[in-house]
Amino acid sequence: MSVQTLLLDFSIDPARLGDESGQKSVFGQLETVLKEYIPSLILAADIKLDGGSLKLMTGKKGTSVSVRLFDRGLVTVNIEYYKEDNEEPLISFKKSKLLESSVRHELQTERLKLLPTIKRGYKFDVYLTSSDERLLEYDIDNVLFDEQSPFQRVQIVHSKTLGNMLVLDDLQNISEADLIYTETLMQRGKENYEGKEIVILGGGDGALLYELLKENPKFVWMLEIDELVMNACNKHLKSICGDVLERRKGTNYEIIVEDCMLTVNKFIKDKKKVDYIFGDLTDIPISDTACGELWEFMITILESAFKILKPDGKFMTHGNGATSPESLELYEQELAKLTPPVKFGKSKAFVPSFLEDWIFYQIAFEKPDNGDA
Amino acid sequence: MSVQTLLLDFSIDPARLGDESGQKSVFGQLETVLKEYIPSLILAADIKLDGGSLKLMTGKKGTSVSVRLFDRGLVTVNIEYYKEDNEEPLISFKKSKLLESSVRHELQTERLKLLPTIKRGYKFDVYLTSSDERLLEYDIDNVLFDEQSPFQRVQIVHSKTLGNMLVLDDLQNISEADLIYTETLMQRGKENYEGKEIVILGGGDGALLYELLKENPKFVWMLEIDELVMNACNKHLKSICGDVLERRKGTNYEIIVEDCMLTVNKFIKDKKKVDYIFGDLTDIPISDTACGELWEFMITILESAFKILKPDGKFMTHGNGATSPESLELYEQELAKLTPPVKFGKSKAFVPSFLEDWIFYQIAFEKPDNGDA
Incomplete structure (x- = not known):
């Protein structure tokens, strides 16, 4: 089951929406078109609002259509209905394109946009976001694993393009x-x-x-x-x-399943130093200031990590999306304080599963x- | 200016929405949370619908909130308001995350999803689609060119990630x-x-x-x-x-600005053959059958192109998204008929600007x- 939400919006000359009779006339034209696509x-309801009006219509099988007319020359149309997975959509893709072109033609719009139908409450959540909070619809067609650990929600989903993908707390992680x-x-x-000693902080995949x-x-x-x-x-x-992950240890590696700080602190105590440390834990938080739990966690780890790094060693880590230069x-300001x-x-x-x-x-x-020192 | 549309939906035990009093109680809890975020x-309106009910609320500055309660255990909440570009959003990103967590907590939801706020009628259209009609929000932050030619709408937009990008009739073309x-x-x-004769059909970028x-x-x-x-x-x-594109011709190239079939037919008449032909016109149409104007156009071009190709020549072209195997x-069936x-x-x-x-x-x-032959 899912709820299908169609979002259409268009711009027309504000003069056409300037008074009640104008709004009525535009709505009348729109209603005529919509009736061709949505039975009954x-x-x-017809409600006067600050800056415009809102008309609510209902149709076949509990379809609701809300039309907002904004004085400033914008009209939004939201169509919503319930669909079982085995049912045909009330408005198919082809029909939605026809609706789009009918509205454009009949209302002589200056600009018009119909978004692909949004599926809500569907068995697969296909909507993920970029680091800068953009909406991205993935071609996810299966959920292979979905459990809650003491630390996070762990999902493995399948994408037609990316193959299997790890999603942690609704964030795409690796595919x-x-x-x-x-x-x-x-x-x-x-x-x-070659021949180097390496610590991975995290890296659970x-x-x-x-x-x-x-x-x-x-x-x-x-250390995961x-x-x-x-x-x-x-x-x-x-x-x-x-x-x-199956073997957990070999002649030249070991996975230690506990808070990584325990081993790091043990290394500090033993004066053990390594050639490379990988910070493969959380991403750099997206925020205005370097404050809060996540930042503190990251700074603590960073400070400790450098205590177990050889003088010519390197700390390698992922930052965040290139579109978040502020974070x-x-x-980098925190690095400068070390x-x-x-x-x-x-x-x-460019990371395929991040789409950025x-x-x-x-x-x-x-x-x-x-x-x- | 733009209209901001926030889409939230969640699932709860259907038993909680089974009758009118259940729906009233769930709505009451939700209303209490929403009132903390949306003043006044x-x-x-309160409307009974097939399979559930629809409650419509209005708030400060013409904000409208429609809540649909579906018997089957789904609730959708659509919040919509008008915003001038220089105004702060009524519900900021941070506030929307708080709203999300309040609803999850107060209503004890089994599943909850808040999509990034959808911006409608904004001066930049940031929503494009994949070949299989998925919704993709791009980080477009400028429109450098937007004109209508006799053939198509031609836009050059700027994306933070992709740089400048050509968009033809709302389809991302090349960046x-x-x-x-x-x-x-x-x-x-x-x-x-090296040393080869080549025809490009299209290729206007x-x-x-x-x-x-x-x-x-x-x-x-x-031939563009x-x-x-x-x-x-x-x-x-x-x-x-x-x-x-500035020079239009050089010692070893020429751009001929006309219907490509004119030159192709001239080559056929002159028995002129080349080593490579590039089909850089429209993509393979996405459709159920190889019918319609676009398919006919493509098949005609294909048939003619092979008439001006040397026996050991090659016809190189782009197909479509890998997620549209049917098209x-x-x-390929058309190719088999040649x-x-x-x-x-x-x-x-993987083409960065297509995100697929x-x-x-x-x-x-x-x-x-x-x-x-």
């Missing part, structure tokens, strides 16, 4: 089409991991560990808190994580001899 | 981030254009011509009907077309000696 349409994400994060081809192991590191510790994410990815994202700037001081490089890659450019950071001590 | 909210499109169409690195000229062809004829597209791209898409299949018979290869590339995978065809005579 009758006016159920089978995202090798570029992992390769940009690790700067494959630019960094040499296993993709980073899987790719790093191909480069013959000395040892990789992956959420067992459920790993179980879901091990089952449904094998193509990006191989068997690393990236806040992150002691000993650090320097950083940035890389950008993403920024990745490579951070190192400004003076390699300061690392032991 | 009052009930303006400054789409070199992969041109390179996949021409199969750069696989095909050798100039990108294909610009890239082909880098490969030292003997001569390229570009729409002067306005070329003027717009020459001005706003220089980074993808260089100066080819691609129809196209005489002399042809064979084809396919390539796929696109299919490209490379078509050749099945038996090179048949070409002169």
